[in-house]
Amino acid sequence: MKWIKTDIFLHEDTSPSVKISSGLLNQFGQSSHSRWSFLSIGRNSVKVRFVIIDDKNFFLSISIKALEDAFVPDWLMGGQSWSVSIEAERIWIGPIFALLTDIRSAKENISLGNMDDYCKELAAYCEEKGYLFYLFSLKDWTDNHVSGWVRHKEKWVKTYLPFPNAVHNRLHQRRTELDVRFAAFAEDLHQLEIPYFNHRFLNKWEVHQWLEADPVLLPYVPASRKLSSKRDYEMYAASYADFFVKPIYGSQGKKIFRIRETDAGYLLDDTSSLDPAALFKETDEMFRHMYPRLTKEPYMLQETIRIITYHHKPMDFRILCHKKNDHDWAVTSMTARVSSENTFVSNLYQGGAAFPVKKILAELYGEKKGRNIRNMLAELSREICLAVERNSNGYYGELGIDLTLDQDERLWLIEINSKPSKSSEYVPGQMKVRPSAKAVVEYGIYLSKLNGV
Template sequence: MKHEIIEMTPLQHAPRSTWCEMSEKLRQRLHLPKNLTSLKIGCGMHTVTCTIVFIKEDHFGLSLSEDVLNKLCLPIHSLSLQGTLKNNQQLQLGPVIGLLTEVKTTEDGVRFGSIHEFCKELAAYCMNKGVFFYIFSLTTYNNQQIEGYYLHESEWKKSIVPYPNVVHNRISSRKRERSKEFLQVISDIIENNVPYFNERFLNKWEVHQILSESEHLKPYLPMSQLYESKSSLEYMLTVNKDIFIKPINGSQGRRIFRVKEKDDQTYLLDFTTFSGEINTEFTNLQKLYSALSPRLKKGRFLLQETIQLNKYQNRTLDFRFLCHKKDFHQWKVTSAVARVSEDNQFVANLARGGQIYPIKSVLSELYGKDESRHLRKMLAELSLEIVNTVSLHAGGEFGEFGIDLGLDPKGHPWIIEVNTKPSKLENDQKSERVRPSARSIINYCLFLSQLNGQ
């Protein structure tokens, strides 16, 4: 079905409550008969039948009475939306995309956490494509009537919004994603046959198990096992003299320990974000375990061998490949960057003070121009193989992954982490540029919206 971008305006004084006026040019493009007196209009899951008249205007214009706009849950001001004639009898506006995340109101306005600036890019791209985009939360959702925030004249406006044709899940809290409120919202969305992604957080152990089933990916996985007791810690330190201890549900490099066994059988401990006094050197394993044990009871942890990865300017280095789904079968690499840690940090996460560098220049400096080209291609192919494997076996619908990879001095790649909801940096371009990841997310939303007839 072809669509047109329709310039929509509210009618202040309509002869009837359910009234619309359509330009002759739009009527011709939609192939509507001249003698048509009523038209069914839909937006999201809402429909209204209204009286229609055609006016001689040379643009794709549609003016709707306030009553019609209210019944379609659209704002009472001018906007541009795609319009498609369905089954030669209903004008469908939209599609409507809803992004589910946490919403916080402050004195300066509304905030959407770490993805606030990214949401502006999503909204800007949707405006250009004639798509109605809004943000909603677990508290603003109601199966009968949703309150959401849409961008209008560079400000987020709160309003009743149409039920979405597709939902992008960006809830940032694992705890909130397990709440009754979240499960109720998702249950409603499924019951209404609305597609949604990214399904849920995946924990590190779950991802490791999926990837370790692939014979091709095994060589790129560090040795890992669940922390269950002192004996599991002792075993890992016997096999590997240098290990990471990571929370399986952790993110942004938080709450990670690193333990090294020295030649004199003392243990060195380093960590990212823990409050309270904790020693950094222990004369035996029992003393190390006694210090770690209370902290390892706060959730489940993964024990993982430390791979001696190549560094950049004597700092920890890894590579973030952002991958997006194009359709049900194809993924693409949308962007790739090198991440370099802050001095004396053993993780390169930006939340821990890391910095972004161009991947091409970093690899060229470390491995030479010709080898760097080969490595970039190899890392991209490995990222795609990882996302294909995880999305196939994890269950649920995923449309975006952030893949963190490292390289050892010989150029052998290692899988560090797989993120289902990768962090979004503020756009440092200070321009109206919409980055490829924002375009890819919306394009996948548009693909999914076709599933329920939009």
């Protein structure tokens, strides 16, 4: 479908109507058009009277009545430039790309936490391309429109809006996706034929099972076991002198235990505590100490990898990948993450620091070898993304792949994130719109083709 970014004007009319210049109409290979047409803005459509104005310039005007019927504020559309497409008996304005997230608001103010800059970039890129972008939460979704937030005059403004052509799921809480409201919302999207991505949160154990069954990826997966009984813990304590106990639904490096066998006994580190590692004489005593936490949510056991260090601190890599079309994934950015002092996780929420991958690998291994390692990181990340797609339902357009190198320079997978943190991206030069924002928008617009846009 051909799109042309065009200035939109408004006019008064008692009925829904659209006026278009012959010059603009000719751009779509048409010299005439039926008297009646449908105006589609997002997934909302209105039957309109179609009027052709003999003018070689580009000109499109929509009646305020037509916008009202489509649940589009006239102040948002009039005097702005939007992408327009015209086919037989239908005029498209948009497409509309929307982001579902958790929004805290008070009166006319909105709080997006560490997503604030990223959402502004999404809005700026959509405006540049002539797409309409808005934010909304589950409670903003109604039977015939959305009460969402648009970027207008450097502010987020709440207003009524039409249903979008595609939705990016950036809900922050797993429990929200398990709520009946989300199930009802997903069913509405299905009925309206609105595609959405990223489908849901992944959990560590299901991902491990997927990759363990893949002969290509198995060599990169640390030995792991679901913690279903004390016997599982005892087997790991007997087999490994150093291993993790991780929450299956955990994120941001939180609630992770690390167990290390020493000459003096067993050391227990805990990312939920600022206290030094606790020393236990026996593994039974350590298990009793952890047990209250272990009963609150499912955990898994995983061998510890002797990962490389940077200035004597553990380091891993966040590889941000984006879907381009039905088949291809691309690496959008790479970030080296170095843990803070006296911690064993590099997550930025736990005090880690971010650095350019190219610079650090060149410093550690030299230019040529560093480049080869970057290529291996990228290739492995793309293979992992394809494996997630093969095994999961729904669409995924963005994945954060956490990889590391051991001291023998062997690659290992640490974790896959379906809702990668936006604060973890290293953006050199503070560019106006980071590549990941552009990639997310473009994948959303690509998916909108599934409902005819």
